[in-house]
Amino acid sequence: MSDSLAARSLDHVALWVSERELIAELLCRHLGMHVISAGDDFTLVGIDAREGKLTLFDAEPPRDRGVLERVVLRVGDLNEALRRLPPGLWTQSNGDAIDLTFPDGLHLGLTQAAGADYDLDHVALRVPDPGAVASWLGGLGFERRDGRLGIAGRQVTLTSGDGVETDRPLLNHLALLVDSVAEVRSAAEARGFEIDREVDAENTLAVFVRGPAGILVEYVEHKPGFSLT
Secondary structure, three states: OOHHHOOOEEEEEEEEEOOHHHHHHHHHHHOOOEEEEEOOOEEEEEOOOOOOEEEEEEOOOOOEOOOEEEEEEEEOOHHHHHHHOOOOOEEEEOOOEEEEEOHHHOEEEEEEOOOOOOEEEEEEEEEOOHHHHHHHHHOOOOEEEOOEEEEOOEEEEEEEOOOOOOOOEOEEEEEEEOOOHHHHHHHHHHOOOEEEEEEEOOOEEEEEEEOHHHOEEEEEEEOOOOOOO
16 A cells, blocks of 8 residues: 555445435434535535544435445444434344444444444445455555454455445445545556546545445545534
8 A cells, every 4th residue: 555545534435325314314313423514415424524424325216235235333332322222223233233224225233342432433345356355445545454454443344245236336435534635646547546536525625436346435635624513
């Protein structure tokens, strides 16, 4: 991993959903989040704009799980988190984690871990060839850690499965926070990675790189005066 592709954190996970308002309401009511930003076709939710977040983009139903197994949030006290959940939202508890099923077949999880409650802990992906995907992500700013891929205190796990490319995926993209989008673009082009697009938004700059199994990675840079809360 080159310094130019080094990332500061796994900033957010972006999802395609057909029940955007309902999912955002459930996340805010029961999982400690609030709406950080919203537009005509998206809602950004999280516990803080500078922590791990979820971006919900409008999409037509039905949605396919594709490569996305689940998104897992961390809590300090799993039993207390379980007591706060309404009946029907969580599906099972296996001792050290709780699985939750949301609209659109979106699977979320809670795991007991150090850090801020309901911050992003890890993303689990199912891909046909975990080794190949790990090698690709390992060249794009992720660090290999005992079979997982890490970014600061957050991780991506890869398992072998039937998560295949689909034209109706739940996963839109994974987003990494970096110091310089321009440096990332130069390093990615030098390595022959496919640049999908660039975005110049009010608070951020971003470049998107497309990889195997339909996985899209966004590199996002906060502009001076970044003010989301």
